Amino acid sequence: MRIGTNRWIGKVTKFVDLTLRTVSIVVGAFARADPTKFPSMIEPYVAGLQKGWMLPFVLIATPLAFWASSKTNRGKMDKVHGLLDQLRDHTFRNQNFDNEQNGRVTLFKHHRYSFRRWPIRGGWLVPVERSGESTRNTNAIFRAPDDGEESEGVAVRAWSKRANVYVGALPNLRRSPTEDQFNEYAEKSFVSVERLRKKPPQACSLFGIPIEVDQKRWGVIVIDSTHPSIQQRCAKDCMRQLAPILSIFLRGA
Numbered sequence: 440m441r442i443g444t445n446r447w448i449g450k451v452t453k454f455v456d457l458t459l460r461t462v463s464i465v466v467g468a469f470a471r472a473d474p475t476k477f478p479s480m481i482e483p484y485v486a487g488l489q490k491g492w493m494l495p496f497v498l499i500a501t502p503l504a505f506w507a508s509s510k511t512n513r514g515k516m517d518k519v520h521g522l523l524d525q526l527r528d529h530t531f532r533n534q535n536f537d538n539e540q541n542g543r544v545t546l547f548k549h550h551r552y553s554f555r556r557w558p559i560r561g562g563w564l565v566p567v568e569r570s571g572e573s574t575r576n577t578n579a580i581f582r583a584p585d586d587g588e589e590s591e592g593v594a595v596r597a598w599s600k601r602a603n604v605y606v607g608a609l610p611n612l613r614r615s616p617t618e619d620q621f622n623e624y625a626e627k628s629f630v631s632v633e634r635l636r637k638k639p640p641q642a643c644s645l646f647g648i649p650i651e652v653d654q655k656r657w658g659v660i661v662i663d664s665t666h667p668s669i670q671q672r673c674a675k676d677c678m679r680q681l682a683p684i685l686s687i688f689l690r691g692a
Contacts, residue, residue: 442575456508459501515688523570529677540574541665548658594659597647604647607668612639644669
Protein backbone atom coordinates (compact mmCIF):
# COMPACT_ATOMS: atom_id res chain seq x y z
CA MET A 440 0.00 0.00 0.00
CA ARG A 441 1.03 3.62 -0.46
CA ILE A 442 0.45 6.15 2.30
CA GLY A 443 -1.74 9.05 1.19
CA THR A 444 -3.04 7.49 -2.05
CA ASN A 445 -6.62 8.55 -1.30
CA ARG A 446 -5.97 12.25 -1.90
CA TRP A 447 -7.96 12.15 -5.17
CA ILE A 448 -10.93 10.64 -3.35
CA GLY A 449 -11.00 13.62 -1.01
CA LYS A 450 -11.02 16.03 -3.96
CA VAL A 451 -13.89 14.17 -5.64
CA THR A 452 -16.04 14.00 -2.50
CA LYS A 453 -15.38 17.68 -1.78
CA PHE A 454 -16.54 18.62 -5.29
CA VAL A 455 -19.68 16.48 -4.96
CA ASP A 456 -20.38 17.98 -1.53
CA LEU A 457 -20.12 21.57 -2.79
CA THR A 458 -22.22 20.76 -5.86
CA LEU A 459 -25.01 19.17 -3.84
CA ARG A 460 -25.03 22.03 -1.36
CA THR A 461 -25.53 24.47 -4.22
CA VAL A 462 -28.25 22.31 -5.76
CA SER A 463 -29.98 21.97 -2.39
CA ILE A 464 -30.20 25.76 -2.08
CA VAL A 465 -31.80 26.05 -5.53
CA VAL A 466 -34.15 23.12 -4.96
CA GLY A 467 -35.10 24.46 -1.54
CA ALA A 468 -35.96 27.83 -3.03
CA PHE A 469 -38.33 26.26 -5.57
CA ALA A 470 -39.77 23.63 -3.23
CA ARG A 471 -42.28 25.96 -1.58
CA ALA A 472 -42.84 28.32 -4.48
CA ASP A 473 -46.16 28.59 -6.28
CA PRO A 474 -45.62 27.24 -9.83
CA THR A 475 -48.39 29.43 -11.21
CA LYS A 476 -46.40 32.55 -10.40
CA PHE A 477 -43.66 31.58 -12.83
CA PRO A 478 -43.70 32.09 -16.62
CA SER A 479 -45.63 29.44 -18.49
CA MET A 480 -42.43 27.95 -19.93
CA ILE A 481 -40.95 27.39 -16.43
CA GLU A 482 -44.13 26.49 -14.55
CA PRO A 483 -44.20 22.75 -15.48
CA TYR A 484 -40.54 22.32 -14.46
CA VAL A 485 -41.13 23.88 -11.03
CA ALA A 486 -44.21 21.70 -10.53
CA GLY A 487 -42.30 18.62 -11.64
CA LEU A 488 -39.45 19.40 -9.26
CA GLN A 489 -41.89 19.62 -6.34
CA LYS A 490 -43.55 16.31 -7.18
CA GLY A 491 -40.62 14.37 -8.63
CA TRP A 492 -37.56 12.57 -7.28
CA MET A 493 -35.18 15.56 -7.20
CA LEU A 494 -36.25 16.95 -3.82
CA PRO A 495 -36.02 13.68 -1.80
CA PHE A 496 -32.79 12.79 -3.59
CA VAL A 497 -31.15 16.08 -2.60
CA LEU A 498 -32.42 15.80 0.99
CA ILE A 499 -30.78 12.37 1.31
CA ALA A 500 -27.65 12.84 -0.80
CA THR A 501 -26.49 16.20 0.61
CA PRO A 502 -25.77 15.05 4.20
CA LEU A 503 -24.21 11.83 2.87
CA ALA A 504 -21.89 13.82 0.62
CA PHE A 505 -20.93 16.08 3.53
CA TRP A 506 -20.12 13.02 5.68
CA ALA A 507 -18.02 11.45 2.89
CA SER A 508 -16.15 14.71 2.32
CA SER A 509 -15.33 15.06 6.01
CA LYS A 510 -14.04 11.49 6.14
CA THR A 511 -11.83 11.72 3.05
CA ASN A 512 -10.60 15.30 3.37
CA ARG A 513 -6.79 15.25 3.47
CA GLY A 514 -6.52 18.80 4.78
CA LYS A 515 -6.05 17.71 8.38
CA MET A 516 -3.64 14.92 7.46
CA ASP A 517 -1.48 17.37 5.53
CA LYS A 518 -1.13 19.34 8.75
CA VAL A 519 -0.38 16.12 10.63
CA HIS A 520 2.35 15.44 8.08
CA GLY A 521 3.94 18.75 9.03
CA LEU A 522 3.88 17.80 12.72
CA LEU A 523 5.54 14.46 11.95
CA ASP A 524 8.26 16.32 10.08
CA GLN A 525 8.80 18.51 13.15
CA LEU A 526 9.06 15.45 15.38
CA ARG A 527 11.56 13.83 13.00
CA ASP A 528 13.71 16.96 12.76
CA HIS A 529 13.74 17.45 16.53
CA THR A 530 14.47 13.79 17.33
CA PHE A 531 17.29 13.45 14.80
CA ARG A 532 18.66 17.00 14.98
CA ASN A 533 22.13 15.81 16.00
CA GLN A 534 22.26 12.84 13.62
CA ASN A 535 23.21 12.68 9.96
CA PHE A 536 21.65 10.23 7.50
CA ASP A 537 22.57 9.29 3.96
CA ASN A 538 18.89 9.00 2.97
CA GLU A 539 15.62 10.46 4.23
CA GLN A 540 14.21 7.03 5.04
CA ASN A 541 17.08 6.26 7.44
CA GLY A 542 15.28 8.27 10.13
CA ARG A 543 11.52 8.66 9.88
CA VAL A 544 8.28 8.97 11.82
CA THR A 545 5.14 6.99 10.93
CA LEU A 546 1.61 7.45 12.26
CA PHE A 547 -0.53 4.32 12.60
CA LYS A 548 -4.30 4.34 13.17
CA HIS A 549 -6.14 1.49 14.84
CA HIS A 550 -8.87 -0.15 12.76
CA ARG A 551 -11.20 -2.93 13.84
CA TYR A 552 -11.14 -4.26 10.28
CA SER A 553 -8.55 -4.35 7.51
CA PHE A 554 -9.19 -5.84 4.08
CA ARG A 555 -5.43 -5.89 3.45
CA ARG A 556 -4.78 -8.67 6.00
CA TRP A 557 -6.31 -11.88 7.27
CA PRO A 558 -8.26 -12.28 9.47
CA ILE A 559 -10.11 -9.12 8.46
CA ARG A 560 -11.57 -8.65 11.93
CA GLY A 561 -9.71 -8.45 15.21
CA GLY A 562 -7.91 -5.11 15.11
CA TRP A 563 -5.03 -3.72 13.03
CA LEU A 564 -2.62 -0.80 13.14
CA VAL A 565 -2.52 0.71 9.65
CA PRO A 566 -0.08 3.45 8.53
CA VAL A 567 -1.92 6.65 7.58
CA GLU A 568 0.86 9.26 7.43
CA ARG A 569 4.65 9.45 7.41
CA SER A 570 7.29 12.15 7.66
CA GLY A 571 9.20 13.19 4.55
CA GLU A 572 8.31 12.49 0.95
CA SER A 573 10.05 9.16 0.29
CA THR A 574 9.29 5.54 1.28
CA ARG A 575 5.52 6.09 1.05
CA ASN A 576 5.08 2.48 -0.05
CA THR A 577 4.91 0.16 2.93
CA ASN A 578 3.52 -3.19 4.04
CA ALA A 579 3.91 -2.31 7.74
CA ILE A 580 0.44 -3.31 8.93
CA PHE A 581 0.40 -4.93 12.37
CA ARG A 582 -2.23 -7.06 14.03
CA ALA A 583 -3.54 -5.37 17.17
CA PRO A 584 -6.14 -7.63 18.83
CA ASP A 585 -7.72 -7.07 22.23
CA ASP A 586 -5.46 -9.78 23.64
CA GLY A 587 -2.12 -8.02 24.19
CA GLU A 588 -0.25 -11.34 24.29
CA GLU A 589 -1.05 -11.84 20.60
CA SER A 590 0.27 -8.42 19.58
CA GLU A 591 3.15 -8.05 17.12
CA GLY A 592 5.66 -5.30 16.62
CA VAL A 593 6.74 -2.32 18.69
CA ALA A 594 3.74 -0.33 17.44
CA VAL A 595 1.23 -2.82 18.83
CA ARG A 596 3.14 -3.21 22.11
CA ALA A 597 2.89 0.55 22.61
CA TRP A 598 -0.82 0.39 21.70
CA SER A 599 -1.52 -2.52 24.04
CA LYS A 600 0.48 -1.15 27.00
CA ARG A 601 -0.63 2.48 26.43
CA ALA A 602 2.98 3.37 27.15
CA ASN A 603 6.14 4.19 25.24
CA VAL A 604 8.12 1.19 24.00
CA TYR A 605 11.76 1.56 22.99
CA VAL A 606 14.01 -1.02 21.36
CA GLY A 607 17.60 -0.21 20.43
CA ALA A 608 20.80 -1.87 19.27
CA LEU A 609 18.99 -4.18 16.85
CA PRO A 610 21.16 -6.20 14.45
CA ASN A 611 21.46 -5.02 10.85
CA LEU A 612 19.41 -7.45 8.75
CA ARG A 613 20.36 -5.83 5.44
CA ARG A 614 23.97 -7.10 5.52
CA SER A 615 24.10 -10.89 5.27
CA PRO A 616 22.38 -11.57 8.61
CA THR A 617 22.95 -14.80 10.49
CA GLU A 618 20.28 -17.02 12.01
CA ASP A 619 21.15 -15.71 15.47
CA GLN A 620 20.66 -12.12 14.30
CA PHE A 621 17.23 -12.92 12.90
CA ASN A 622 16.26 -14.53 16.20
CA GLU A 623 17.63 -11.62 18.22
CA TYR A 624 15.77 -9.06 16.11
CA ALA A 625 12.53 -11.04 16.29
CA GLU A 626 12.72 -11.39 20.06
CA LYS A 627 13.49 -7.72 20.72
CA SER A 628 11.03 -6.26 18.19
CA PHE A 629 8.15 -8.70 18.89
CA VAL A 630 7.96 -9.80 15.24
CA SER A 631 8.20 -13.34 13.90
CA VAL A 632 11.33 -14.52 12.12
CA GLU A 633 9.17 -15.51 9.13
CA ARG A 634 7.99 -11.95 8.67
CA LEU A 635 11.51 -10.60 8.99
CA ARG A 636 12.79 -12.99 6.32
CA LYS A 637 10.14 -11.88 3.80
CA LYS A 638 11.37 -8.29 3.94
CA PRO A 639 14.26 -7.55 6.32
CA PRO A 640 13.64 -4.15 7.94
CA GLN A 641 16.21 -1.38 7.77
CA ALA A 642 15.65 -0.05 11.30
CA CYS A 643 18.20 -0.76 14.03
CA SER A 644 16.21 1.16 16.66
CA LEU A 645 12.48 1.69 17.20
CA PHE A 646 10.44 3.93 19.47
CA GLY A 647 6.67 3.47 19.78
CA ILE A 648 4.50 6.26 21.26
CA PRO A 649 0.75 5.70 21.87
CA ILE A 650 -1.61 8.44 20.66
CA GLU A 651 -4.88 9.35 22.36
CA VAL A 652 -7.68 11.57 21.12
CA ASP A 653 -10.30 12.77 23.62
CA GLN A 654 -8.73 10.47 26.21
CA LYS A 655 -9.35 7.42 24.00
CA ARG A 656 -6.78 5.29 22.22
CA TRP A 657 -6.44 6.37 18.59
CA GLY A 658 -3.20 4.92 17.28
CA VAL A 659 0.58 4.91 17.60
CA ILE A 660 3.55 6.89 16.33
CA VAL A 661 6.64 4.84 15.52
CA ILE A 662 10.05 6.45 15.13
CA ASP A 663 12.58 4.23 13.39
CA SER A 664 16.24 4.75 12.61
CA THR A 665 19.14 2.95 10.99
CA HIS A 666 21.29 4.16 13.88
CA PRO A 667 21.52 1.80 16.86
CA SER A 668 19.81 4.34 19.15
CA ILE A 669 17.14 7.06 19.12
CA GLN A 670 17.29 10.14 21.31
CA GLN A 671 14.26 9.33 23.43
CA ARG A 672 14.44 12.51 25.48
CA CYS A 673 14.33 14.71 22.37
CA ALA A 674 11.36 12.76 21.03
CA LYS A 675 9.48 12.95 24.35
CA ASP A 676 10.09 16.69 24.72
CA CYS A 677 8.83 17.34 21.21
CA MET A 678 5.79 15.08 21.62
CA ARG A 679 4.88 16.87 24.83
CA GLN A 680 4.52 20.08 22.83
CA LEU A 681 2.91 18.58 19.72
CA ALA A 682 0.45 16.18 21.40
CA PRO A 683 -2.35 18.74 22.04
CA ILE A 684 -2.19 20.04 18.46
CA LEU A 685 -1.97 16.55 17.01
CA SER A 686 -5.01 15.46 18.99
CA ILE A 687 -7.07 18.33 17.53
CA PHE A 688 -6.11 17.43 13.94
CA LEU A 689 -6.84 13.73 14.49
CA ARG A 690 -10.27 14.34 16.01
CA GLY A 691 -12.76 12.77 13.64
CA ALA A 692 -10.00 11.60 11.25
